[in-house]
Amino acid sequence: MAKYIFVTGGVVSSLGKGISASSIAKLLQARGLKVTMVKCDPYINVDPGTMNPYQHGEVFVTEDGAEADLDLGHYERFLNIDMHRTNNFTAGQVYETVISKERRGEFLGNTVQVIPHITDEIKRRFRYPSKGVDVVLIEIGGTVGDIESLPFLEAARQHALEVGKENVLFVHVTLIPYIRASEELKTKPTQHSVGKLREIGLNPDILICRSEKPLTPEIRAKIAMFTSVHKEAVIEAPDVGTIYEVPVVFKKQGVDEQVLMLLRQRASTKNFDGWTKLVERIKNPSEEVTIALAGKYTELKDAYKSVHEALLHGGLAHNARVKIEYVDTGAPDLDAKLAEADGVLVPGGFGDRGIDGKLAAIRIARESEIPYFGLCLGMQIAVIEFARNVLKLEGANSTEFDKETRYPVIDLLPEQKGIEDKGATMRLGSYACELKKGSLAAACYKATKIDERHRHRYEFNNKFRKLIEDSGLLVTGRFVEKDLAEIVELKDHPWFLASQFHPEFKSRPEAPHPLFASFIAAAIKRARGSGRSRSEAYARG
Numbered sequence: 001m002a003k004y005i006f007v008t009g010g011v012v013s014s015l016g017k018g019i020s021a022s023s024i025a026k027l028l029q030a031r032g033l034k035v036t037m038v039k040c041d042p043y044i045n046v047d048p049g050t051m052n053p054y055q056h057g058e059v060f061v062t063e064d065g066a067e068a069d070l071d072l073g074h075y076e077r078f079l080n081i082d083m084h085r086t087n088n089f090t091a092g093q094v095y096e097t098v099i100s101k102e103r104r105g106e107f108l109g110n111t112v113q114v115i116p117h118i119t120d121e122i123k124r125r126f127r128y129p130s131k132g133v134d135v136v137l138i139e140i141g142g143t144v145g146d147i148e149s150l151p152f153l154e155a156a157r158q159h160a161l162e163v164g165k166e167n168v169l170f171v172h173v174t175l176i177p178y179i180r181a182s183e184e185l186k187t188k189p190t191q192h193s194v195g196k197l198r199e200i201g202l203n204p205d206i207l208i209c210r211s212e213k214p215l216t217p218e219i220r221a222k223i224a225m226f227t228s229v230h231k232e233a234v235i236e237a238p239d240v241g242t243i244y245e246v247p248v249v250f251k252k253q254g255v256d257e258q259v260l261m262l263l264r265q266r267a268s269t270k271n272f273d274g275w276t277k278l279v280e281r282i283k284n285p286s287e288e289v290t291i292a293l294a295g296k297y298t299e300l301k302d303a304y305k306s307v308h309e310a311l312l313h314g315g316l317a318h319n320a321r322v323k324i325e326y327v328d329t330g331a332p333d334l335d336a337k338l339a340e341a342d343g344v345l346v347p348g349g350f351g352d353r354g355i356d357g358k359l360a361a362i363r364i365a366r367e368s369e370i371p372y373f374g375l376c377l378g379m380q381i382a383v384i385e386f387a388r389n390v391l392k393l394e395g396a397n398s399t400e401f402d403k404e405t406r407y408p409v410i411d412l413l414p415e416q417k418g419i420e421d422k423g424a425t426m427r428l429g430s431y432a433c434e435l436k437k438g439s440l441a442a443a444c445y446k447a448t449k450i451d452e453r454h455r456h457r458y459e460f461n462n463k464f465r466k467l468i469e470d471s472g473l474l475v476t477g478r479f480v481e482k483d484l485a486e487i488v489e490l491k492d493h494p495w496f497l498a499s500q501f502h503p504e505f506k507s508r509p510e511a512p513h514p515l516f517a518s519f520i521a522a523a524i525k526r527a528r529g530s531g532r533s534r535s536e537a538y539a540r541g
């Protein structure tokens, strides 16, 4: 039977609960255990697919086409395994299931209630991914004390009772704030937060303490005493330069030993050197490149989480640090800003805000031979830019932005035209893509058959394909079954490639994505050749 670890959060949100959970999972995986993870989101949306990225950050897409919480991206990146639809569920999904059962009369006349019906459904979903694994880590979204998360915590309490306390562990991620005026670390918020957990019958076994300053032995002892957690299980989680260092920080404090002991779980002593070396490489790059990211949600970095990480992985493949500049494409000195960059990237997006700026950025990259990488919307805009400025098709556009355009180079497929429901109706998840022999894409992947993840409604319009290809923007990747363009690349340019899919979702530090690695290689080449000799300057510090 699988063992379960619940991870809750206290005091404030944004403590990096997902990173802490992933780091514990990584340590267990490195001890030879088969691990999986689940994220519970207590909001009522059925999935985050319809949410503005400003609210919950990026929408992550799984192989099987679920629009999921961005924490699943961390899980995949840390564990280097695929997550699926069942690895993330929301209060909305739980209620949807219970209410449809009620409509079918499956509750046989009973009153349907939060306890036991909602909690039963939550427990069922906790257990669902447990087949064949040693440990399931379940991260409960929100902060302890929120009304919304109560049914999830109650379900966790019941679950522990049912499978036996020795099979369940509770980890609480909390904040130990530092008060500058008195130069003190404060434990009171943590005491209160643990108190809240106790009120609902949960006692944390391990505390992960986020703090700006190291915990002194006295503070550690105080936290342990007030929360009834062993001193050794009070773990310090300082801010670190790279999220991938968190497992190393936890390892040094014996988190894996604590977990295994508390769960009475045997494990091998497989070594952790691979990950430690990877972190050392991240921390000691030999050069630096700057990538200009021209997106819409530049104020909220979480909106492009996977793109951000994939760029760093691309750098890691060449021992380079990747500095990401979020550029405002509306700026009057866009030319000068982009000339400073070693590569330009336009990520995915929806709606027409900022399109003109992105068109301008792509034009500059194309004409000035700056490496360009377009993702989803970034491919669609590259096609529009080419149609307008090279083919001189005035007003060429996507019908997403101009329904009446004379040149709809990006358009909806007939099957998308009748769709009214917005939730889970895009082209989602993994699709096969065939690459043209001899193309840049095929050279990057070192293959001609690949699979990549999608999340979009609009497609390249094949009516314009010949015209576009004849002028030098080649379709080098296709979903053959429906003859859909998946990759375009520009002839006679150092590196200009854009994909209809989202390669960023499949990049991992232990396996950087080939397109990102190749894009960064092109950026490095530009940096070295720019006369600014960045690598030397960088080496000199």
Ligand code: GLN
Pocket: 347, 348, 349, 350, 351, 375, 376, 377, 378, 380, 400, 455, 456, 457, 458, 459
């Ligand atoms: N808005 C575009 C579409 O729906 C692009 C989507 C995206 O970039 N993910 O096709």
